[in-house]
Amino acid sequence: MNGLSLGEKLFVQGGIAQDLRSDGRKRLTYRPIYVETGVIPQANGSARVRMGGTDVIASVKAEIGRPSPLQPNKGKVSIYVDCSPTAAPVFEGRGAEELSTELSVALQRCLLGGKSGAGAGIDLSSLIVVEGKVCWDLYIDGLVVSSDGNLLDALGAAIKAALSNTGIPRVHVAAEASGEDQPELDISDEEFLQFDTSEVPVIVTLTKVGRHYIVDATLDEESEMSSALSVSINRKGLICGLTKRGGAGLDPSVVLDMISVAKHVSEQLTDRLDSEISAAEAVEEE
Amino acid sequence: MEYVSPEGLRIDGRRPMEMRKLQAEIGVVAKADGSAVFEMGNTKVIAAVYGPREVQNRSQQLNDQALVRCEYSMANFSTGDRMRKPKGDRRSTEISLVIRQTMEACILTQLMPRSQIDIYVQVLQADGGTRSACINAATLALADAGIPMRDFVTSCSAGYLNSTPLLDLNYVEDSAGGPDVTIGILPKLDKVTLLQVPSDRIICQAFFMS
């Protein structure tokens, strides 16, 4: 998909082997991250994250819904990602479907935790209004506007920023309905509940090129990868999700080593992202 | 419903002949040959141009001029209610066609035979006048890509409500059901390239351009 000549390929590989990449970064350095919040006023929360040539937007919309009968004390969250053809002509028509599904699934796995809700970045029980009857459905939409590699990390960061920007209207239950009836609701348009996003994990993708792994790979570097491991790690240093891309097999010891490197990188990334998000929130409030 | 107050102010506080705040930026998509963001009030669209480049599908190649293609898509979060429509529904196909024809008319296609120019327009926020905003964004992106054009295409919509002609309708005014018209002109050449009136509405006398 990315037509590199043999010389360019060797240049990318050689740079990574010598810990000096084509754009002057070291193997474990991220590109500068820019966060902008509140970019979509119609949504409950939104954010735009830019990392070099990668530009993604995430929005959070909350709608009143019914909890699933299997989990009456939990709200529902769904994540969809769309890749705009503006990012690359191959995304035209149905061309983006495969990548979009892959990204959506990876984000769901990394952010929504296990079946019982352990390790979820979003506290689903905070979305409940009336147990078993009314809850908030959160729709998280990601849009890739411009793509230069490392989409998953950027989307993860954008969702984290969008969630911290999200205000869910406070709901007053007017009359407690009995039996099967749906209770009457009074949705406040002044009071908003803020999300606690400190538990939302960050996603670190380690791309293996040759014998080394790099973070925040550009499109050129991704085309040279043998495999990549995306690890989502929360503030406590616990792994909340993991997906692997690329066909090449990895030795189990390499996998464990990559996880520990990702853990180390995530500490810096979490801090940097948090400060960027709070800076962006401060700018928006002005 | 009252769309124009007795004092002559519209719902969002504008005068009938006033446009919304315009904002534009070029070079927003790193990998594209040309790109632009165009905002008209709350309507925000992004356009990216790829090309002129080799024709991808040989059977579509034109030997005397460039092939211009366009795809219009709306983000899931662009409208008030979250929508999840499959790509390529009738409305977006129609708008893609409108944009393509309008832009094709102003690009000097005969200078680039056997090549292809792709215009991708993505609506980030829709608040009325998406067609106009898309055309304006596409023009900027084409200019940013350095594609030879006869002139800029500028576009705007107008409508007629409460016996007042209104310029640059927002979503509420657009959905009020009054007659409305979208026109695109080439300002230097002083020619109209696009004139659209929805078939179910009766046009009266709204011809005002920025």
Place this chain on the structure above:
Amino acid sequence: MAGGASATAPSTYSPSPNQKKKPPLFKDGDLDWVRPDGREFHQCRPAFFRTGAVNAAAGSAYAEFGNTKVIVSVFGPRESKKAMMYSDMGRLNCNVSYTTFATAVRGQVLDQKESSSMLHKALEGAIRLETFPKTTVDVFALVLESGGSDLPVVISCASLALADAGIMLYDLVTAVSVSCLGPNLVIDPISEEESYQDGSLMITCMPSRYEVTQLTITGEWSSARINEAMQLCLDACSKLGKVMRSCLKEAASASEES
């Protein structure tokens, strides 16, 4: 892992998850808790494999792990579609589908797209795609009955079907998942256990090369825990590999005789 013997226990109807109460013993960390089907925590269900289940296909395999029953057929390599660009590597096309009666609730939609892409990702690293340029291999998996750990069973079964079809492989691909239930790690979980799990880890690997082709984790895990679960899975994978290998050998010797 119990050997290649077929599942002898009568397949009882499994109650739907919402009717069953979560065993209270979890919280006490009591290790005496028994799994619904009476297995130990680190004991897999008996695995049964048989190749050549579908006559029309180039290769096929049937797998039965407890209540999970899967059939995979492989077609090709055949000419890639005309619309596809020239490629000097072969293509792999995977599709996983469920029968309408696979789950306790009829027609319950499971994410088949996701399973299909997972199957693709697990297999692509093991197939020598360069041996069949310009062509496509289709892998169609059908889950006849879903009894938990569907995807690992599908993946193992698919690699067996590929081997049966004579597609060049570096190694068989075996897959095993573990569920994290409270303090316990439970290998090869059944549906009920999966619906209560706090987290899951699935490894697909090539046992004789000792390489991981695919790894997914959900839920909250510490590094030590991941290490433990991975060792458990890898060990089970290598044993499962032996079972699959013996199944292939059996099929080969049977065809020689006839």
